[in-house]
Amino acid sequence: MQAIEVYTQFLSGIRRLCLESIARQRAHLIRIQAELGRQLIEAKTASEIERAIWAVSDKRKMKWNGGHLDDGAGLRFRLGLAASCFLRWAHREALIERCPYEKNTFRRPRRREAGFLTDAQMHNLLGSGHLSTTDQAIVRFLIDTGLRVGELSRVMLTDLDFNECTVRVHVTKTGKPRIAAFSESTRQWLAIYLTVRGHETPWLFPNYEGGQLSEHGFRERFRKISKTVGFRVHPHMLRHTAGTRLIQKNEQVVVMRYLGHETPQMTAHYIHLTGKDARAALARAS
Numbered sequence: 001m002q003a004i005e006v007y008t009q010f011l012s013g014i015r016r017l018c019l020e021s022i023a024r025q026r027a028h029l030i031r032i033q034a035e036l037g038r039q040l041i042e043a044k045t046a047s048e049i050e051r052a053i054w055a056v057s058d059k060r061k062m063k064w065n066g067g068h069l070d071d072g073a074g075l076r077f078r079l080g081l082a083a084s085c086f087l088r089w090a091h092r093e094a095l096i097e098r099c100p101y102e103k104n105t106f107r108r109p110r111r112r113e114a115g116f117l118t119d120a121q122m123h124n125l126l127g128s129g130h131l132s133t134t135d136q137a138i139v140r141f142l143i144d145t146g147l148r149v150g151e152l153s154r155v156m157l158t159d160l161d162f163n164e165c166t167v168r169v170h171v172t173k174t175g176k177p178r179i180a181a182f183s184e185s186t187r188q189w190l191a192i193y194l195t196v197r198g199h200e201t202p203w204l205f206p207n208y209e210g211g212q213l214s215e216h217g218f219r220e221r222f223r224k225i226s227k228t229v230g231f232r233v234h235p236h237m238l239r240h241t242a243g244t245r246l247i248q249k250n251e252q253v254v255v256m257r258y259l260g261h262e263t264p265q266m267t268a269h270y271i272h273l274t275g276k277d278a279r280a281a282l283a284r285a286s
Contacts (some may be wrong), residue, residue, distance in 0.1 A: 002015060002039065003039065003040070003041045003086075003090055004026060004029045007086055007090070008022060008025070010089065020214060020216050023077075024073065025082050025085075025086075028078060028079050028082035028083075029083065029086055030050065031056045031081075032052045032053060032056060032203070035051075035055045035056055036048065036052045038064075040083065041087070041185075043087075046100055046101045046105065047101065049083055049101050050080075050105060050106075053083065053106065054076065056075070056079060057075045058072065059071075060072060060075055061156065069098050070203055073109040074109050076106040077104065077106045078106035079106070080101075080106040084101050084104045085102055086099045087099045087100065087102075094115065094165075097253040101111055116237060116240040116243075116244045117233070117237065117238070120233060121233075121239070122143075122231075124229055124231075125139060125229055125233065126140065128228065128229050130229075131228060133182075133189070133192055133193050133196055134197065135221070136189050136193075137190050137192075137193035138152075138205060138218075138221070139225070139233075139238065140182070140183075140185065140186040140189050141182055141186055142182075142235060142239065142242070142243065143191075143245075144181065144182035144183050145167055145169075145180035145182055145236050145238070146179070146180060146239045146246070146258065146259050147167075147180060147233040148235070148236075149215045149218050149236070150171070150215055151171060152205065152218065153205075153212060153213055153217075153218060154170070154171045154212070155167060155169070155202055155205070156202045156203055156204060157194075157202055157203070158202065159204070160190075160204065162187060162190075164179055164181075165182050165183065165184065165186075165187050166179050166182070167179070167180050167181075167182065170261070178257070178258070178260050179280075180258065189214050201270075218235055218262065219234065219235065222235060239259070242257055242259070243255060246259075252264055252268075
């Protein structure tokens with residue numbers, strides 16, 4: 001049995017990663033190994049591993065999400081991290097005499113600002129006739145509630161109150177449950193979606209088999225939405241959009257509680273000044 005398969009079994013046994021993450025780690029290692037032309041544990045120097053990682057990333061450069069050019073930096077970082085973790089494990093297991101790649105030499109790329117939807121983008125997104133009922137329900141639900149993608153993946157039907165148009169968020173980043181609300185329009189879209197989705201499942205937005213849809217599954221869905229509407233849309237952008245809309249007519253402390261933040265400083269990152277707001281501020285100062 002190849003070392004990568006043994007490593008995969010090891011990761012599954014310690015249960016520190018979900019199955020999707022383990023599968024991605026395995027795929028990264030196989031790609032590097034394919035470029036090397038031999039088993040990864042047979043690599044002798046860090047430079048040959050780096051050359052293989054560069055070759056993999058060059059093959060996978062692509063244009064995605066409304067024209068954003070992926071230069072492969074993020075993939076190189078993930079490949080380097082997978083290789084270093086695997087080779088350190090192989091050294092501990094005495095499969096190799098020394099680890100040729102102790103530390104990932106590729107830096108994590110700087111995260112882009114999440115941004116928010118402008119009025120024009122909001123109109124194009126919600127008015128798109130090419131989005132499915134499920135996509136419309138997900139997008140509108142996130143814009144109203146401002147849920148994180150991890151919170152959204154754990155929402156169950158029992159958490160919804162259709163009479164009050166609210167959702168109870170149990171599993172949060174801060175560990176404190178909270179209540180978020182959605183509009184009457186979103187309630188109607190949810191009702192339509194629940195009628196046509198064809199699954200008897202406790203999850204609000206299940207996967208194709210009726211089970212819990214993972215965070216990765218939601219992000220993949222938003223990649224398809226981005227290609228459909230022609231500009232980049234992702235779940236955290238909708239959370240920022242919710243914060244920007246809320247702060248226009250509410251005190252910051254209210255928005256802080258609504259989004260589930262512990263400090264006003266964190267909420268400040270979710271407040272974006274739209275062109276309309278800038279013109280109104282200038283008019284008040286004149």
